[in-house]
Amino acid sequence: MDKCVLSTNERAFIHDTLEQIRIDGRQQYDYRSVNISFQQEKLGQVQVSLGKTKVIAVVSCDVAAPLGDRGTEGYLLFNTELSPMAGQHYAKQRNAQSEASIEISRVIERALRGSGAIDTEALCIVSGEKVWSIRVDLHVIDDHGNVMDCAHLAAITALLHYKRPEVTIGEDGKVTIHETQDRDPVPLSVHHIPICVSFGFLGDGTKCLIDPSLKEEEMLTGSMTVAANTHGQICAVQKGGGVPVHSSQILTCTKIAALKAKDLTDLIETSIRNDEKQRKFNKLPAYARPKEAPVKVKPVITKQELIDLNEMVDSDDEEEGEKDVVYLQELFDQDV
Amino acid sequence: MSTLVKRQKGRLSNQLRSIEAQLGLLNKADGSAKYKQGDSSVLAAVYGPSEVLPKDEKGDRASVQVVFKRRDGKPGRREKQNENIIRNALEPIIMTHLYPRTAIMIIVQVLVDDGSILSVALNACVLALMDAGVPISTVISSISCSIVVDENGSQTLLTDPDLSEERTSIGETYFVFDGHVVAKTGEGGLVSSVTSGLLTDSAYTSCLTASRSGSKSVYTFIRETLKRKPTTVMAPIENIIFERDEASSATNGSDFKMEDEKEESKTFSNVFMKPI
Numbered sequence: 277m278d279k280c281v282l283s284t285n286e287r288a289f290i291h292d293t294l295e296q297i298r299i300d301g302r303q304q305y306d307y308r309s310v311n312i313s314f315q316q317e318k319l320g321q322v323q324v325s326l327g328k329t330k331v332i333a334v335v336s337c338d339v340a341a342p343l344g345d346r347g348t349e350g351y352l353l354f355n356t357e358l359s360p361m362a363g364q365h366y367a368k369q370r371n372a373q374s375e376a377s378i379e380i381s382r383v384i385e386r387a388l389r390g391s392g393a394i395d396t397e398a399l400c401i402v403s404g405e406k407v408w409s410i411r412v413d414l415h416v417i418d419d420h421g422n423v424m425d426c427a428h429l430a431a432i433t434a435l436l437h438y439k440r441p442e443v444t445i446g447e448d449g450k451v452t453i454h455e456t457q458d459r460d461p462v463p464l465s466v467h468h469i470p471i472c473v474s475f476g477f478l479g480d481g482t483k484c485l486i487d488p489s490l491k492e493e494e495m496l497t498g499s500m501t502v503a504a505n506t507h508g509q510i511c512a513v514q515k516g517g518g519v520p521v522h523s524s525q526i527l528t529c530t531k532i533a534a535l536k537a538k539d540l541t542d543l544i545e546t547s548i549r550n551d552e553k554q555r556k557f558n559k560l561p562a563y564a565r566p567k568e569a570p571v572k573v574k575p576v577i578t579k580q581e582l583i584d585l586n587e588m589v590d591s592d593d594e595e596e597g598e599k600d601v602v603y604l605q606e607l608f609d610q611d612v
Numbered sequence: 613m614s615t616l617v618k619r620q621k622g623r624l625s626n627q628l629r630s631i632e633a634q635l636g637l638l639n640k641a642d643g644s645a646k647y648k649q650g651d652s653s654v655l656a657a658v659y660g661p662s663e664v665l666p667k668d669e670k671g672d673r674a675s676v677q678v679v680f681k682r683r684d685g686k687p688g689r690r691e692k693q694n695e696n697i698i699r700n701a702l703e704p705i706i707m708t709h710l711y712p713r714t715a716i717m718i719i720v721q722v723l724v725d726d727g728s729i730l731s732v733a734l735n736a737c738v739l740a741l742m743d744a745g746v747p748i749s750t751v752i753s754s755i756s757c758s759i760v761v762d763e764n765g766s767q768t769l770l771t772d773p774d775l776s777e778e779r780t781s782i783g784e785t786y787f788v789f790d791g792h793v794v795a796k797t798g799e800g801g802l803v804s805s806v807t808s809g810l811l812t813d814s815a816y817t818s819c820l821t822a823s824r825s826g827s828k829s830v831y832t833f834i835r836e837t838l839k840r841k842p843t844t845v846m847a848p849i850e851n852i853i854f855e856r857d858e859a860s861s862a863t864n865g866s867d868f869k870m871e872d873e874k875e876e877s878k879t880f881s882n883v884f885m886k887p888i
Binding site for chain 1: 638639640641651653655657659662663665677679681683684685717719721723724726
């Protein structure tokens with residue numbers, strides 16, 4: 277139940293041909309094709325596939341008390357689930373939160389919350405008492421390499437897509453959270469869009485590639501993730517151990533990351549815009565499906581109508597009427 | 613409780629929501645299925661038969677493991693319970709004796725919960741098992757029913773309830789039926805029964821009968837899905853109305869028919885479906 281088993285020949289081949297062509301036909305600094313699809317019924321639920329790797333991001337919110345020293349800041353929590361659906365080797369992990377899933381959560385958290393991309397001050401409802409707690413769950417459903425980038429894309433797209441309920445504070449200080457059918461929900465405050473770009477290093481650290489696929493990931497001796505945005509700013513860098521890499525290589529990687537970030541940001545923004553158009557076209561409400569009022573079940577015939585019917589039937593034909601009356605009475609008298 | 617009632621979105625009380633299914637969408641998993649009933653949708657994946665952890669190893673059969681994941685990822689006791697319920701329904705039908713000392717792992721991920729999620733999950737698991745090619749002795753299917761009470765105190769049976777209906781119900785039932793047995797004889801074939809809330813004997817029996825008819829439609833759907841190419845997305849099948857009880861329809865006069873009710877309820881075979 278290993279993630280991926282590579283033969284010596286495969287390893288040698290991947291290593292030697294890297295500069296000319298990679299095993300899936302890509303060049304050294306090419307990304308796999310990205311596909312973004314939104315869940316129709318819910319806002320803030322997105323599935324992103326990066327090649328064959330698939331991650332679903334789900335955004336939900338709740339009201340919570342803020343931390344003592346940060347009374348005006350809301351919470352932005354990330355939870356990555358590497359369930360056995362992504363790969364059978366994940367069933368072996370002893371605790372729910374393995375190292376890999378924690379690393380992914382932490383990098384995405386630093387890139388999105390740490391860099392100020394998502395404004396947590398805007399999540400404040402009543403200073404010192406109530407704040408919004410936004411929770412992003414990342415479900416990895418297919419692991420074909422580079423879960424980090426795929427998860428991050430899903431997270432940022434879901435956060436851009438999500439709309440939280442509208443809140444009003446009355447004169448007496450009472451806080452009202454409005455249902456989606458009363459007031460349109462409000463998008464989150466996003467200042468810039470960081471994109472995580474993962475690099476893999478092979479051999480002695482001189483060979484570098486972007487977006488490793490499953491077999492390449494198995495062969496990596498070192499890896500680095502750079503979160504950059506379209507303005508060319510670096511939001512977060514993670515190089516956790518692995519083979520030592522020359523600093524000039526690191527700088528090249530950050531430059532490449534900035535370029536890739538631009539392409540991916542365009543893709544995200546286009547897909548969100550298309551989804552908005554689709555919702556308007558399908559006449560789906562621009563907000564989450566409103567919670568319908570509890571069902572008021574009305575039987576086909578009311579008791580009064582039944583009594584009237586009985587009387588009417590009685591007068592028609594005695595025999596037939598009797599049979600009907602018995603049945604109808606049973607219907608209402610029985611202890612259901 | 614044989615009166616039909618109109619509920620939200622124009623559904624009748626014995627009408628199922630539209631069903632969609634898509635098979636084979638994951639690459640790593642041996643089998644996968646995305647199954648949707650109305651707005652409730654679930655993604656199920658199957659790995660196996662494959663390597664088993666020594667602590668789970670069984671000498672004479674495969675070990676069936678189920679993992680149930682909520683949409684918002686928070687772990688809970690209900691998920692553990694759902695895992696047990698689903699495993700108890702699937703373990704008997706999987707031919708585990710063919711693969712001793714292996715594991716068959718079934719993972720369920722809830723995408724959207726709009727009611728009847730346990731039934732939806734079980735149906736998705738059955739499709740995923742078939743997509744994985746795991747040998748099963750029969751096809752099982754599941755439909756949920758719930759009992760709702762209105763102001764007058766009269767109870768109505770609702771098949772395939774959505775979330776708002778489930779929340780206002782006084783009793784919920786979940787039944788799993790053996791498709792082959794039900795298709796052949798039209799009775800019997802009960803594999804699993806889980807209820808919650810307050811139910812009288814007659815309410816339980818009515819739910820059982822209604823559920824059986826509903827599961828027959830799902831069973832036919834599952835068989836049709838497998839006849840097509842694995843990755844074809846099935847077009848939604850609308851307006852599935854299964855036949856009512858023979859006994860109740862005989863005594864019902866024309867007084868109790870609703871205005872826009874059709875002459876005869878369509879059975880699943882009459883509904884035209886086209887793959888996309």
